[in-house]
Amino acid sequence: xxxxxxxxxxxxxxxxxxxxxxxxxxxxxxxxxxxxxxxxxxxxxxxxxxxxxxxxxxxxxxxxxxxxxxxxxxxxxxxxxxxxxxxxxxxxxxxxxxxxxxxxxxxxxxxxxxxxxxxxxxxxxxxxxxxxxxxxxxxxxxxxxxxxxxxxxxxxxxxxxxxxxxxxxxxxxxxxxxxxxxxxxxxxxxxxxxxxxxxxxxxxxxxxxxxxxxxxxxxxxxxxxxxxxxxxxxxxxxxxxxxxxxxxxxxxxxxxxxxxxxxxxxxxxxxxxxxxxxxxxxxxxxxxxxxxxxxxxxxxxxxxxxxxxxxxxxxxxxxxxxxxxxxxxxxxxxxxxxxxxxxxxxxxxxxxxxxxxxxxxxxxxxxxxxxxxxxxxxxxxxxxxxxxxxxxxxxxxxxxxxxxxxxxxx
Numbered sequence: 001x002x003x004x005x006x007x008x009x010x011x012x013x014x015x016x017x018x019x020x021x022x023x024x025x026x027x028x029x030x031x032x033x034x035x036x037x038x039x040x041x042x043x044x045x046x047x048x049x050x051x052x053x054x055x056x057x058x059x060x061x062x063x064x065x066x067x068x069x070x071x072x073x074x075x076x077x078x079x080x081x082x083x084x085x086x087x088x089x090x091x092x093x094x095x096x097x098x099x100x101x102x103x104x105x106x107x108x109x110x111x112x113x114x115x116x117x118x119x120x121x122x123x124x125x126x127x128x129x130x131x132x133x134x135x136x137x138x139x140x141x142x143x144x145x146x147x148x149x150x151x152x153x154x155x156x157x158x159x160x161x162x163x164x165x166x167x168x169x170x171x172x173x174x175x176x177x178x179x180x181x182x183x184x185x186x187x188x189x190x191x192x193x194x195x196x197x198x199x200x201x202x203x204x205x206x207x208x209x210x211x212x213x214x215x216x217x218x219x220x221x222x223x224x225x226x227x228x229x230x231x232x233x234x235x236x237x238x239x240x241x242x243x244x245x246x247x248x249x250x251x252x253x254x255x256x257x258x259x260x261x262x263x264x265x266x267x268x269x270x271x272x273x274x275x276x277x278x279x280x281x282x283x284x285x286x287x288x289x290x291x292x293x294x295x296x297x298x299x300x301x302x303x304x305x306x307x308x309x310x311x312x313x314x315x316x317x318x319x320x321x322x323x324x325x326x327x328x329x330x331x332x333x334x335x336x337x338x339x340x341x342x343x344x345x346x347x348x349x350x351x352x353x354x355x356x357x358x359x360x361x362x363x364x365x366x367x368x369x370x371x372x373x374x375x376x377x378x379x380x381x382x383x384x385x386x387x388x389x390x391x392x393x394x395x396x397x398x399x400x401x402x403x404x405x406x407x408x409x410x
Contacts, residue, residue, distance in 0.1 A: 029054075029064060029119070034112035037061060041090045041110060066091055068115035072107040082106060137178075140165055145181040154186075200262060200298030207303045208296075208318050213326055216293060216317035226250065228291040229314075230330035233262065233299060234337060236347030243347065243355060244270055245337075247330035248289070251370070251378035253363055254333045255391040258347065258355050264298065268305035277390055279310045286312040288383070293327055295319050336362045339403045354408055356392035361407060364396035 029037075033054050040050035047065075051058040069092055083105035085096065092110045093099045099107060140163055147157040154167045173179050174189065183189040220228070227250040234243040234256075244267055245256045257270040275285040286309040294300050296318055307313045319326040340358050341347070363376040370378060376395055380388050388394070 029056075029060075031112065031116045034064070034115050037064060038094070038110055038112040041065070041092065041094050044095055047089055062089065062091075064115070065110050068110060068118055069108040070111055070114055072109065136164070140170075141178075141180055144170060145179065148181050148185050200264075201301065202298050203296055203301045203303075203318070207301065211303070211317045213317065213320050213323070216291070219291065219315060219317070223290075225291055228293050229289040230327040231292055231294040231300070232327065232330050232334070233259070233297065234334055234341075235262075236341070236345055241347040241350070243337075245330060245334070246289075247327075247333050248379065249329055251375050251382070252329055252333055252367070253375040253379035253388075253393075254330070254337075255359050255393055256337075256355050258350060258352050262299050264301040267299045268302045271306055274391070275309050278387075281386070281390060283387065283390070284311055285309045286314045288387070290314055292316045293319065295324065295327065296321055333362065336365065336403065340405060340407050342405065345405075350408070352392070356394070358407065359392070360394045360396050361401050361403065363393055364398070364401050365403065366398060 033056075036054060037050055040053070047058040047061040051061045054061070083093075083103070086092070086105075086108065090110070091108070093107045094109055096103075096107075099109075143161050143163065144154075144157055147161075154170060157163070158165070158167065158170075170179075171189070174181070174183060174186070216228075220226070227248065230247045230249060232245050232247075234245055236242055242259050242262055243256045244259050245254060247254045257274070259266045259270065278285050278288070292306065292314050294316070300306065300316075300318075303316055307316050324331050337358060340361065360376075363379070364374050366372050366374050376388065376393065379393075380395075385395070
């Protein structure tokens, strides 16, 4: 953004006053700006040249470098004076030829990423304090504490007393111990669960290039393919075993593998085992299932391992984030699995044979959408019973189909 500043110059012909377009000041430096500063220092550019490129004042660059210098540990010897070169710009050892040797002086460096992290930490700390003055905070504390003792809820307390504070702020003050009342006094706080953190790394953006849902639809049209394999997971006990599920779109035929943990390696291992079993029977996974559609879970990060088969490869695509409806067929079939394995059920004591039995009963359910046929009947009509058996699925007579946890009673 540009802003016009008044500029005054003096000379032999007198004083001239005019406006000049200069970059707006008082803008925070970004990581890109800090990278430019580090590169400029290492290219021996003066602060004025770096500042001109960023549209900043040279003093801004100087303050940034001196504020975020990193002192290298064990880089100085006893009773030594500061290096005279560090008393002038650029104030750091990034370009010093002796930066990797013991020169007897304390060494300090400017690193863009480290400076950005320090900046973000300071910015966060500056915004986490109490936004009220002493009198306002004391009044708010007295009102909230007294009302909570009466069993009132926060929305009611804030609205009826016209407090200039939000629910989130009150919960934050409570968590930090600023309030007189305690979490046990709040009607709902004791029920709050700590937010779970993601332990699995997300799929890299580069791995998803050319594999979006739009690419998936375009690929089907170009290749004239009318069906695909949807892939997902079903969790049991948090941190325990889980299911890797596969659903063939045109007939909702589902099969699954029991995973020991939710990791990309575990998914790749079981997919390899399935492909190898088919290969032993002179069948190819990639020919039967040429297209795979899944979500953005980190367990599907090993794209090459998922796509690669013994003699060819399937094509993997990812749904858009938070769009489970784009693979709604497998989500619907999960509800049938949940009839037998309700949510919260632990899978730790189950075996692969148990999971095959569950999927066999799900596949044997007669469905109105198939005019009274089952997924097993449609699948075996197309591929034969041998392939269904290789995938662990067997036929269950209609009168013996069980859709409840009683199926696995032992």
